[in-house]
Amino acid sequence: MSRIGKLPIKVPENVEVQIDKQIIHISGPHGELSRKVSDLLIVELINANIQVKKLNNTKAARQLYGLTRTLINNMVIGxxxxxxxxxxLQGVGYRAQVKEANLILNLGYSHPILIPVPHGIEIKIEKNVLISLLGYDKELVGQLAATIRAKRPPEPYKGKGIIYKGEIIKLKPGKSGK
Known part of the structure; x- marks a missing residue:
């Protein structure tokens, strides 16, 4: 039995929730999100709390139970x-800048890398090397961060590349002489 799925989701006062059959719409001060819920689950709004329940105890329903509750909770928080x-960005000459709706990265390649910024995500750049992604959709923010990081993942010998803030790269020793 999912311990996460059983927990109710508390809805803040500034967030509005609408449930139409299997589609849940959540709107708040930062944006609006909606998601279709599986037919194996029921989502109810009871006294400013969202409760996810299983229709039957099948394996598929149990798999989606905790996941759906977490996804809806992330929507409310977002x-x-x-x-x-x-x-x-760690490396000599690595820089980032924002022009219009594009993120431009100079990562040591012979050309700058252009990444379009999706609607709903705000990018702030500090000191040309810190990229801060802000958004109300956790899935979209995480996917954009992974896409940016994939352009120059950190290498294990010098630690150069794009890393998440607070991530520790374990460096390998280089060649050892005779």
């Missing part, structure tokens, strides 16, 4: 507070 992911 529209009320926003999510933030910080990336750090």
């Amino acid at each position: 529209v009320s507070e926003k999510f933030e992911r910080i990336l750090q």
Whole structure:
């Protein structure tokens, strides 16, 4: 039995929730999100709490039970507070800048890398090497951070590349002489 799925989701006062059959719409001060819920589950709004329940105790329903509760909880948190992911560029000459709706990265390649910024995500750049991604959709913020990091993942010998803030790269020793 899922311990996560059983927990009710508390809805803040500034967040509005609407449930239409299997589609849940959540809107708040930072944006609006909606998601279709599986037919194996029921989502109810009871006294400013969202409760997820299983229709039957099948394996598929048990698998989706805790996941759906967490996804809905992330939607509520996102529209009320926003999510933030910080990336750090480590390397000589590595820079980032924002022009219009594009993130431009100079990562030691012969050309700059252009990444379009999706709607709903705000990018702040500090000191040309810290990229802060803010958005109300946790899935979208995390995917954009992973896409940016994949352009130059950290290498294990010098630690150069794009890392998440607070991530520790375990460096390997280089060649050892005779």
